[in-house]
Amino acid sequence: MKNFKYILIALVCLCTLSCKKPDDFLYTDTIAKIQFGPATQLFYRPASAFNDSLKLESLASLNTAILIDTVYFDIYTMGQVSDQDRAFVLKQEQVVGGYNAVPGVHYKAFTDADVAKNYVIKAGQSHSRIPIILLRDVSLRTNTAVLKFNIVANDNFQPGEEKLIWRKVIFTDRLSKPNEWNAQAVSLWYGKYSEVKHRLMISSTGQLWDDAFLILIRQDNQLQQYWISKVKSAIATYNKANPGNPLKDEVGDLVVLP
């Protein structure tokens, strides 16, 4: 029992040592801070503080002629607003084990003059929506790239809260199965999901066949039937144009709809 007392006293002492004074964001700081945040309409909702940390972007649903895509993030300053434009700096962080986006190949480098000019908090402002320009490189047809970037200090800003000074974009030109392409949709309307099928559906109809579109056409039996008819006709056309070599998906199965 006596030993227990000593152990307890030692633990209490250790607890006092485990405390660390945080780096305070003081009103007296002379340099402003900057950090990411949710969309402005969610700014005052604590539960949304970490929204948009990660954005997933599919380039596959874009028209084939479109070679760039833009993803936006909201960024906020802390401290006094300025009567001058204030640039801030972003820097890519390599993600261990990820297919890291390559500047100039998969995205426009943050130092590219065309892009860097957007990384500015305008005079009198404390918020900006910053664009990340994604490039539709052919390698994205077979890979999913990750772009993680941080705010780094410069003459205008110090990074803000540690948890809010980074953002990540995961993007690919590969298609992914919409949530609405569910078991019922597989059985009744679209059949087994495959990227080849999905891409054909997009190219033959000009529609994205994403969740919003699938929900829309499901409201009207005939509307859904109309689009499915178009896809089936496109598959037939392809197969007729390629005798003996019908359209197959990425795992070698024939592309068919029920």
Added chain:
Amino acid sequence: MKTLYKIALFIAVFSVWSCKKDRGNYEYTDKEVISVKGMESTYNILAGLNITIDPEVSSNKEGELEYLWGIYETNIGGSYVPVMDTVSRTKKLDYVVNRTVKDWFLVLRVTNKNTGYAKYFNSTIKVGSEFSRGWYVIKTEANKTDLDLFLTPKNITPISKRENVFSVMNGKKLDGNAMILKFFHDYKALKDGVYSPAGTLTRSLFLLSDKEASVVDISTMKEIHDVNGLFFEPPAVKSPGCIGNDILAYYMVNNGQLHSITFNGPTSGIFGGRKLRGSDDLPYNLSKYHLMFQTSTTPIFFDETSSSFFSASDRSIYLTAVTDATTPPPTQLSANNNNKKLLYMGVKTPAPSTGVAIFQDKTTPTLKTLATITPNPAAFKIIIETLNPTDKIYNGSNFALLYMDENLIYFSVGNEIWSRNLSNKFEQLQFTVPVGETVTFIRHRKYAGTTTEAPYSYNYVMVGTKSGDSYKIRMFTKAAGNLAATPAFILEGKGSPADAMYISPSIVTNSYPSTY
């Protein structure tokens, strides 16, 4: 012993709850009976007019009676629950029917204030407009299609006419030559942007010409969709063939391609995607002649390209191939690749489903056959009879079957109207159209009305002719399949008629078969 006392105490305590008051009804007097006289089962009235009902109400019990009249709509789709509006609280109903043109339920609730007993009495109010009752004639004038309406305020015989009601109400005529009419009481038009069945069903009339189509709300004659609006993309070729329905869906052929609308589930009343002939999307070109049965789920179409019959379903985007019947007696003509051209096909009876067709051989055009069809897609049976060139029907045109009546087919040869008995091949001249007139169509329609609709019952073989820029449609009654010597009445107007149809608030989708 002490234990026994305890048990006895428990039983005594619980026994308190075991008593139940007898609430049985031991009153043996007669039940109250409230009866109403002078309230019809159906009332036909034009929208905006006054309806007066002063029923005799009696009860076998003493007490002051209290009245409530209410009205709510019928012919609604889906899960929409109609709301009853109270329109009067007096015994005598004196009510301006300011309701849309359709059927409504009129409810009278009579309550004995003394006993609290109440009873409901129902009637149907068929609210009409000037467009909701009469003979409609689809006709061609100068390669344009329009509608004439013959008004029938008292009985099936018209007393006046309104010309070109389609163009008067819509400011345009349809391009092309008139073909056929089809009425639906349950067409699911998109209503206020809401998909049916959330919206109400619309009593609608389809007009088909060989270059356009239109569907109008029969209560207003206003167009709901033109031919472009009937499909999700304007058809590249506007060439309607037919429109009709089976028990599950509407079907429309345009440019030889089949489209459908389901009766079930949400829809905007627009026809869905073109049906494909197999997963290879082989070319096909459906004839306008078809077999659609109101009691069946397997409509039958004939592909002129492959000389093959196909069935279809709204559930599938593919045409369904049919299989020849092999059980004795087997089919006498294959339903697939039979090298025939379809000169005519129509519905004879809905139950059992039978049709009659006239074929012409593609290789030997002089070879014509008359066929009786049992259109079971799994055992398709065609019993044929080779026509002799001396048979009148061999050179016939304007064919018309007697639907669910005598086993006869009518047709014209020149200005003569003939019948042929399908059982014994006997042909008989029925009528000779006056010189100068050209037969444009023959069609058999009938309708059996009851109660207030009884004066509108009819069973006519209609013979349409044109002469110059005028038309006549002679409405013949028949006896044992033979036409009366003179028509019951004649519809006359300008243009060339293609079809005539009687529409009233009691006519529904299946009042007439979907057939040429």
